[in-house]
Amino acid sequence: MTDPASPQATPPRALLASTALASIVLAEFPAEREVDPAEVRATVEASGVVLVVLDDDPTGTQSVADLPVLTAWERSDIHWGLRQGAPAIYVLTNTRSLDPATAQQRNREIVQNTLAASAELGVPVAFVSRSDSTLRGHFPLETDTIAATLADSGADAIDGVVIVPAFPDAGRVTIGGTHYMRSGDELTPVAETEFARDATFGFTSSDLREYVDEKTAGRVRAADVVTLHLGIIRAGTEAIADALRDVTGGTPIVVDAVTENDLRALALGLAAAEAAGKRFLYRVGPPFVRARIGQAVRAPLTAAEVYGPAGSDAVGGLVVVGSHVGVTTRQLARLTASRPVARVLEVDIAAVLDDALTDAHLDAVVADATAALATGDVVIHTSRTLRTADDAAASLDISRRVSAAIVRVVQLILAARPPRFVVAKGGITSSDVAAHGLGIRHAIVRGPMLPGIVSLWEPVDGPARGIPYIVFAGNVGDDDSLARVVETLAAPSTTHEKSSHVTVD
Numbered sequence: 001m002t003d004p005a006s007p008q009a010t011p012p013r014a015l016l017a018s019t020a021l022a023s024i025v026l027a028e029f030p031a032e033r034e035v036d037p038a039e040v041r042a043t044v045e046a047s048g049v050v051l052v053v054l055d056d057d058p059t060g061t062q063s064v065a066d067l068p069v070l071t072a073w074e075r076s077d078i079h080w081g082l083r084q085g086a087p088a089i090y091v092l093t094n095t096r097s098l099d100p101a102t103a104q105q106r107n108r109e110i111v112q113n114t115l116a117a118s119a120e121l122g123v124p125v126a127f128v129s130r131s132d133s134t135l136r137g138h139f140p141l142e143t144d145t146i147a148a149t150l151a152d153s154g155a156d157a158i159d160g161v162v163i164v165p166a167f168p169d170a171g172r173v174t175i176g177g178t179h180y181m182r183s184g185d186e187l188t189p190v191a192e193t194e195f196a197r198d199a200t201f202g203f204t205s206s207d208l209r210e211y212v213d214e215k216t217a218g219r220v221r222a223a224d225v226v227t228l229h230l231g232i233i234r235a236g237t238e239a240i241a242d243a244l245r246d247v248t249g250g251t252p253i254v255v256d257a258v259t260e261n262d263l264r265a266l267a268l269g270l271a272a273a274e275a276a277g278k279r280f281l282y283r284v285g286p287p288f289v290r291a292r293i294g295q296a297v298r299a300p301l302t303a304a305e306v307y308g309p310a311g312s313d314a315v316g317g318l319v320v321v322g323s324h325v326g327v328t329t330r331q332l333a334r335l336t337a338s339r340p341v342a343r344v345l346e347v348d349i350a351a352v353l354d355d356a357l358t359d360a361h362l363d364a365v366v367a368d369a370t371a372a373l374a375t376g377d378v379v380i381h382t383s384r385t386l387r388t389a390d391d392a393a394a395s396l397d398i399s400r401r402v403s404a405a406i407v408r409v410v411q412l413i414l415a416a417r418p419p420r421f422v423v424a425k426g427g428i429t430s431s432d433v434a435a436h437g438l439g440i441r442h443a444i445v446r447g448p449m450l451p452g453i454v455s456l457w458e459p460v461d462g463p464a465r466g467i468p469y470i471v472f473a474g475n476v477g478d479d480d481s482l483a484r485v486v487e488t489l490a491a492p493s494t495t496h497e498k499s500s501h502v503t504v505d
Contacts, residue, residue: 020187025175026258029230035264041294043271044087051088052078052114053128053289054107054146056096056137057427058434059473060130062455063169063287064088065298065447069457071435073110078117080442082125087293090130090445094431096137096201097400099393103138104145111149126280128292132427133167133285134195134475135179135203139215143283147250156279160226160247162270163208166257167285169452170476173258177227178207194325195475199395208254220252230256233265240269244278253280263291287452298447301456303491305446306421306468314420316342316373317489318413319482320437321381322406322429323474331425331482332381338483339490342376343368349383352405353398362405366412373417377490380409403432410437414463421489422467425482426474434471438464449485453477 053060061069068081069090081089091110095103111127118125127146131137140161147158166174171182172190180187189206190196196203205211209222226247232239233256247253257263270280270292282288290297321332336344345368351361369378382402410433413419422438424430434440439462446456453476457469470485 020180022173022175022182022185022187022258025187026230029175030234032259032261033234033236033265035261035268037264037291037294037296039294040264040267040271040291041087043268043275044293047124047271047274049124049126050082050086051128051289051293052081052125053088053090053130054093054095054110054142055090055130056093056103056132056142057431057473058092058094058457058471059427059430059455059476060286060289061090061445061457061471062448062473062476063167063290063452064295064445064455067445069443069445070441071431071443072441073113075113075117075120077441078114079121082117082121082123087295088128088289092431092435094428094435095142096132097396097403097428097431098138099396100138100141104141107142107145108149111146112153115150115153115155128282128284128289130284130286130289131165132195132201132475133165133170133172134181134190134193135165135211136195136198136201138201139283140212140220143281146281157248158250158281159278160244160251160253161281161283162253162255163212164255164257164263164266164282164284164288165208166255166263167287168257168259168263169287170473172285174208174254174256175258176229176256177209177254179211180206200392212252212254224251226251226253228253228255228266228269230258230262233257233262233269236265237268237272240266241272241276244269244273245276247278250281260287260291260297263287264294267292267294297452300449300451301447301488303488306456306489311492312420314373314418315375316419317377317421317423317486318369318373318410318419319377319379319423319425319486320406320410320429320433321379321425322403323426324382325474327477327479328425328474328482330479331477332379334479335483335486336379338480339486340376341379343372344379344381345369347380347382347402347405347409349398349402352402358405362409366409366416369409369413370416373413373419377486378419380406382406399428403428407432407436411439414438418464418467420467421470422464423470423472423482423485423489425472430471430473434469438462438467438469440464440469443469449488450477450481454481454485 191206209225443457
């Protein structure tokens with residue numbers, strides 16, 4: 001009989017029905033084991049290694065708190081991040097909005113600059129490639145590029161690429177090597193969701209071993225992918241380290257995780273394997289870093305925590321919605337139906353794509369928004385009909401043009417009337433609004449606005465310094481989530497501050 005802790009063991013095969021019951025699928029695995037984050041934190045402190053997270057859009061920060069984030073990556077920027085004394089720093093690459101060649105160059109440049117800064121400061125680093133929990137992004141290009149750049153620099157060879165898309169807070173779980181969307185006790189294989197039909201990053205495989213085979217075009221066969229299934233994860237540190245002992249040559253390693261404790265158990269096993277000499281790259285969803293550095297789950301921020309004792313002198317906040325996935329459209333509808341907002345304005349994609357109409361249309365949106373911010377919150381959203389082209393590159397170009405229009409609108413509004421807060425909904429939207437619309441170069445992730453899924457940045461430089469910036473992924477939350485975030489941000493933050501949020505006809 002094969003040892004269940006061996007990497008050669010055949011993991012229990014999860015159900016691949018359109019809807020399965022989690023209670024049935026999980027019944028063949030051991031129960032989760034409680035893991036104290038302080039135990040993980042001790043291993044991080046002992047190693048002295050700082051995780052440098054190359055985040056392909058800003059939503060990866062939604063599970064962490066009190067960590068630096070950079071939207072630029074010159075050596076001086078990396079120096080600033082490493083000098084903060086944090087166990088991890090985020091570098092916003094925004095590569096999900098880029099073509100493969102540009103994404104590759106950007107990853108290479110960031111790794112090179114990070115290695116140089118690391119050597120200059122004497123701070124050891126390891127790399128994380130953070131991407132979408134529903135498997136969209138430049139894989140394997142980004143991990144291949146990081147590994148090749150490390151090899152060119154003379155660093156130790158990468159033994160394995162650890163793939164952990166699980167995001168339990170948002171209902172993404174991996175069981176028996178298969179990645180699911182979870183709603184209550186129901187599981188839907190991720191390849192059967194709208195995310196798998198993405199115009200740029202679509203895929204057909206929910207089984208992560210087959211996903212690797214698909215995305216590498218057969219370069220890595222599914223049978224050669226190592227699986228750390230729940231039987232191994234929940235057996236503990238030694239079992240995980242044993243399963244990784246013989247992994248070499250950059251082998252992909254897919255990981256089961258259903259709970260935060262599973263991710264913490266994985267962190268202890270990875271730390272033990274690395275202490276024994278193994279070197280890994282990580283391709284992960286948002287909560288992996290929180291677990292890997294031993295950070296406890298932070299409670300959602302309150303209005304008093306967001307604004308501090310001085311409160312805010314501004315009246316209206318700005319909500320910018322670019323994502324087109326179904327949950328975002330429902331959240332937008334619920335927000336505008338349930339909250340008193342001063343104006344709801346649409347950036348018409350047809351006008352944005354027509355050069356003769358663009359300037360006049362965007363100028364009108366800016367003028368309306370600026371006036372309305374004096375009396376209450378303003379919502380700006382793109383047309384709800386998704387525009388795509390016949391191929392991935394052309395679809396990406398449309399996305400970039402629309403995002404550029406949003407950036408221009410935000411820049412002009414910020415210059416005319418700084419808002420009380422800014423919420424950006426959607427990955428590409430939130431990246432471009434941060435780096436270009438608000439001119440944020442360095443920020444601190446203060447924590448979540450909802451449990452584990454929406455993060456607040458405090459800009460420390462640029463024209464948006466002091467304005468709370470909320471990064472809200474397009475594919476997370478329930479229908480009420482956006483309204484709840486805005487309700488918190490619009491609430492009086494001190495006893496003397498009165499609410500000025502009113503409805504304007």
